[in-house]
Amino acid sequence: MSFLSIKGAVKQFGGLRAVDGVSFTLKKGEIVGLLGPNGSGKTTLINLVSGALPATAGEIRLNGQRLTGLRRDRIARAGVARTFQLVRILPSLSLIENVKITAVFGHNAHWGRAAERVAREALEMVGLSDRAEAQAGDLTYIDQKRLELARALAAEPEILLLDEWLAGLNPTELSEGIDLIRKLHQGGLTILMVEHIIDAVRALCPRVVVMNSGQLIADEATDAALSDPSVITAYLGG
Numbered sequence: 714m715s716f717l718s719i720k721g722a723v724k725q726f727g728g729l730r731a732v733d734g735v736s737f738t739l740k741k742g743e744i745v746g747l748l749g750p751n752g753s754g755k756t757t758l759i760n761l762v763s764g765a766l767p768a769t770a771g772e773i774r775l776n777g778q779r780l781t782g783l784r785r786d787r788i789a790r791a792g793v794a795r796t797f798q799l800v801r802i803l804p805s806l807s808l809i810e811n812v813k814i815t816a817v818f819g820h821n822a823h824w825g826r827a828a829e830r831v832a833r834e835a836l837e838m839v840g841l842s843d844r845a846e847a848q849a850g851d852l853t854y855i856d857q858k859r860l861e862l863a864r865a866l867a868a869e870p871e872i873l874l875l876d877e878w879l880a881g882l883n884p885t886e887l888s889e890g891i892d893l894i895r896k897l898h899q900g901g902l903t904i905l906m907v908e909h910i911i912d913a914v915r916a917l918c919p920r921v922v923v924m925n926s927g928q929l930i931a932d933e934a935t936d937a938a939l940s941d942p943s944v945i946t947a948y949l950g951g
């Protein structure tokens with residue numbers, strides 16, 4: 714049975730169909746790469762699933778529950794969490810405060826001590842537990858990315874949407890980042906990840922979906938997709 718189901722998703726910006734009738738499904742526990750050249754509609758699709766933008770048409774369901782038409786906060790409650798291409802944290806708050814907020818407003822709505830515990834676990838998971846009281850704005854870039862991931866994890870999501878979470882990391886950080894995502898997947902989390910680093914996609918995702926000009930042009934095993942002529946042509950701008 715499909716866990717995340719996207720059927721005929723459309724997002725129109727004026728005359729542009731940034732997402733133009735996209736359909737695919739994810740099974741529970743699956744990790745899938747969302748590929749495509751710049752401007753192909755990947756982030757817009759993530760925005761539709763997370764409710765950051767309302768869909769023009771189509772239907773998105775998680776575990777049978779219709780997400781389309783729900784407000785962003787209800788979609789978070791339903792179990793969708795994400796990271797952003799440009800990190801979004803609360804720089805004047807401490808790490809633990811940053812993460813507690815999402816424990817409160819996430820899927821399982823923890824309060825008080827439970828929120829504190831879930832937040833500490835999330836910081837532990839990303840390797841930031843020893844900095845819990847530091848101010849978020851003082852973190853390095855990679856640690857801000859880790860914090861943002863911890864915020865998503867503290868929501869205890871059913872599905873995690875990563876929008877180029879590995880971008881901009883140095884080789885050591887990249888390999889740590891890949892290990893971390895693998896650990897989350899092995900822990901049972903369902904993950905849809907927009908990613909341009911093909912080695913990371915190969916290492917993490919057995920299957921990819923590929924967009925071009927708002928449409929899905931491939932939904933297949935990663936190796937097959939990366940040698941698929943239509944995928945190669947799309948990346949070359951053909």
Ligand code: ADP
Nearest residue numbers: 726729731749750751752753754755756757758
């Ligand atoms: P990708 O993530 O694959 O690089 P995007 O989803 O960011 O692609 O963008 C797809 C298309 O939609 C692009 O042409 C982009 O300029 C356009 N677009 C994205 N967001 C908006 C917006 N808020 N308003 C108008 N056009 C947008």
